[in-house]
Amino acid sequence: MSRYLLDKFLFTVDRDPALVERYREDPAGTVEWWEAEMANTILNCTADERSTWLEFTEDERRALREHDHVTLFRMGAHPFLTLTLFIAMFERDHGPLEYQKAYGRAMEHITLPYPDIAT
Template sequence: MSKYLLNKFLFTVDRDPELVERYREDPRELVTWWESTVANSLLNCHSGEASTWLEFTPAERDALIERDHVRLFEMGAHPFLTLTLFIAVFERDNTEPLEYQKAYGAALSGFSLPYPDIAT
């Protein structure tokens, strides 16, 4: 399991409106594409350098495809990264102010200290 790779996915997708839309429309396609093209590029590095070994575990891939922020949190994904990306993906579907944020918090309310380790 790579918390770094999970967080890198959440971070990079959230910062690109086109990727957010692709994740909203077809999460399986976006996760598969991202893992094969972006996962091994170095974050914030524009020199063409890349690694060759990073890939999601099946559980990580499934949680990203299912957009399951509770499972991602259990795996160590940073809650602020899941929250900001999933606000971009889901908030427009809600009719009440802060409806998605409240549902997000309620879904995580069963966790107590110590929380899963989110350090990468």
């Protein structure tokens, strides 16, 4: 499990308007590109100073490729990051608060304690 890397994906995509659109339109291509090019980027460093060890598990790739916010929650991805990014991608297709409520309903079978989100 690489909760940190899931969070890093959500964090870096959410703060970049072009990446938000790219992930909405082409999730599989975006996840593949991001893991190859971005996963090992140290965010506060020059491009050459990279990490060497970060990669998704296949389950994590699938959850991201399928925009599966319920599975991301179960994996312990930070719920604020997931929610913020998914609102950015999909709220526009729905009426006021409709998407946020449906997002919660899709998880109503999940009970306390929620998955650990510590990284």
